[in-house]
Amino acid sequence: MENFITSANELMWSLTMVVGLLALGLYFTIRMAVPQVRLVKDMVGQLVHGGSSSAGVSSFQAFAMALGGRIGVGNIAGVAAAIHLGGPGALFWMWVTAIVGAPVALAESSLAQLYKHKIRGEYRGGPAYYILEGLGRQWRWLAFAYAAATVFATVVTGPQIQANAVTAATTAAWGWDPLWVGVAMAALFCAIVFGGMHRLGRTVGLVVPFMAAAYILVGLFVVAMMWQQIPAMFAMIVESAFGAHSIYGGILGAAVSWGVRRAVYSTEIGTGSGAQASAAAHVSHPVKQGLAQAFSAYVDTLFVCTVTGLVILATNSFDVLGPDGESTLTQNLPGVDAGPAWVQAGVDTVLPAFGPAFVAVAVFLFSFTTLLSFSFYAETNLAYLIPDKGVQKACIAVARVLLAASMVFGSVQTSAFVWSLADFGVGLYTWVNILALVLLSPMAIRLMKDYDRQRRAGQDPILDPDTIGARNAHLWRQVHAEYQRTGDVQAAMDHVADTAPDTRSIAIVPPRGR
Numbered sequence: 339m340e341n342f343i344t345s346a347n348e349l350m351w352s353l354t355m356v357v358g359l360l361a362l363g364l365y366f367t368i369r370m371a372v373p374q375v376r377l378v379k380d381m382v383g384q385l386v387h388g389g390s391s392s393a394g395v396s397s398f399q400a401f402a403m404a405l406g407g408r409i410g411v412g413n414i415a416g417v418a419a420a421i422h423l424g425g426p427g428a429l430f431w432m433w434v435t436a437i438v439g440a441p442v443a444l445a446e447s448s449l450a451q452l453y454k455h456k457i458r459g460e461y462r463g464g465p466a467y468y469i470l471e472g473l474g475r476q477w478r479w480l481a482f483a484y485a486a487a488t489v490f491a492t493v494v495t496g497p498q499i500q501a502n503a504v505t506a507a508t509t510a511a512w513g514w515d516p517l518w519v520g521v522a523m524a525a526l527f528c529a530i531v532f533g534g535m536h537r538l539g540r541t542v543g544l545v546v547p548f549m550a551a552a553y554i555l556v557g558l559f560v561v562a563m564m565w566q567q568i569p570a571m572f573a574m575i576v577e578s579a580f581g582a583h584s585i586y587g588g589i590l591g592a593a594v595s596w597g598v599r600r601a602v603y604s605t606e607i608g609t610g611s612g613a614q615a616s617a618a619a620h621v622s623h624p625v626k627q628g629l630a631q632a633f634s635a636y637v638d639t640l641f642v643c644t645v646t647g648l649v650i651l652a653t654n655s656f657d658v659l660g661p662d663g664e665s666t667l668t669q670n671l672p673g674v675d676a677g678p679a680w681v682q683a684g685v686d687t688v689l690p691a692f693g694p695a696f697v698a699v700a701v702f703l704f705s706f707t708t709l710l711s712f713s714f715y716a717e718t719n720l721a722y723l724i725p726d727k728g729v730q731k732a733c734i735a736v737a738r739v740l741l742a743a744s745m746v747f748g749s750v751q752t753s754a755f756v757w758s759l760a761d762f763g764v765g766l767y768t769w770v771n772i773l774a775l776v777l778l779s780p781m782a783i784r785l786m787k788d789y790d791r792q793r794r795a796g797q798d799p800i801l802d803p804d805t806i807g808a809r810n811a812h813l814w815r816q817v818h819a820e821y822q823r824t825g826d827v828q829a830a831m832d833h834v835a836d837t838a839p840d841t842r843s844i845a846i847v848p849p850r851g852r
Contacts (some may be wrong), residue, residue, distance in 0.1 A: 350765030366441035374440035381633035410708030412604030422676035424596035425586035427579030431597025436639035439607035445782035447616035447631035451624030463617025465610035491763030498748025500705035511694035520749025524742035557645030610771035623799035625789035
């Protein structure tokens with residue numbers, strides 16, 4: 339099985355994936371007039387001003403859920419793995435992926451908001467929903483493929499790498515037994531997720547900003563204390579990113595490939611995962627939540643991943659694998675696996691005896707919030723796959739238990755094996771989502787233009803789905819009708835959230851031709 343997964347990963351994460359994702363980001367950047375730069379103020383403002391309702395969480399809570407899914411083991415162990423396999427230049431290509439890919443996150447989250455449903459009294463949505471509603475019944479197979487792949491990845495493959503990173507960090511810090519750490523995490527996870535979506539939103543909303551801020555501050559302090567290394571460090575990153583470095587120049591292809599690959603895993607740009615949290619938000623225009631999710635890609639990579647990479651490089655706590663895949667180009671940490679141990683060693687260089695414990699706590703918080711988001715994503719896609727409420731409820735409970743069991747299993751596996759599993763799961767649904775985004779790109783662009791038009795007119799944007807030709811945006815049509823009756827945006831949104839019936843069973847109208 340391991341050979342099959344390795345071969346499948348080589349195919350799914352080939353140059354085609356790298357070029358395709360960056361090309362899609364450039365396309366949205368041009369057609370949406372560089373929203374990742376000109377609308378930063380709107381991104382931050384949406385996090386501050388968004389509200390919640392009985393059916394949906396606030397924009398900030400949805401942002402936090404998506405950020406909880408994004409900020410995970412990829413921000414520590416993933417960055418270390420990228421540097422180990424692609425050299426320091428991999429960090430540069432992670433930056434490029436985040437900046438160029440931010441409009442992709444904006445597009446997929448806006449589409450998820452546009453085609454969201456109300457299921458069992460809560461807003462749900464994501465790629466499976468926007469594929470079906472935006473493309474029509476003839477594409478049901480693609481929607482089913484995304485939903486099934488996401489359930490598999492979030493319940494079986496993804497949780498294992500999160501738990502494995504936690505056990506590696508806690509073992510290095512305190513010598514704790516990996517199995518019992520995995521069992522304890524699984525028990526805590528079950529105690530939280532059986533509390534419902536709103537409790538999940540509140541929990542992640544409290545934890546994510548704190549953990550990200552603390553980690554960034556400590557990391558910046560470590561880098562600042564190594565200020566003499568900063569000029570040479572950035573020169574090394576840029577030179578190796580373009581194959582010009584004397585030592586790391588020979589692995590340019592690996593730098594690009596692993597930089598993009600780990601950035602996609604960390605930020606979830608193009609995967610559609612963050613879009614599922616976006617659909618739960620309570621906003622007056624889909625693009626508002628799209629902007630919030632685009633900003634989460636910045637927080638994830640430009641802040642958290644960058645801090646990890648700079649700590650590792652500034653303290654020389656890394657080794658780079660040679661082109662032959664066996665020898666190493668440096669001998670800074672011989673025998674130490676690429677992962678949390680590198681960051682622990684880096685922080686320990688400046689803050690003796692503090693690094694291992696602090697990084698272990700950070701890895702736990704990062705990973706655990708990701709696991710909570712995995713539960714939400716699995717439930718969202720099970721709600722799509724299984725319309726029957728009774729069967730759906732039972733399957734969600736089983737999925738939560740299986741997710742907890744995956745955590746225990748992954749806690750005692752090798753890091754190489756669980757990373758391969760994680761890449762396999764993410765690759766499956768990313769390919770499906772990229773195809774869907776290409777097909778739905780005209781609608782995403784119309785959404786952006788409608789938002790810009792209302793902003794230029796000095797209005798607080800509210801969506802009229804008929805204006806952009808979105809025929810299957812059932813909830814938005816109800817919101818706009820109520821807004822026309824009352825003239826109050828917030829009252830219209832609250833009314834629909836409180837009184838609208840479940841929409842999952844509404845017959846789908848074939849979309850207009852593109």
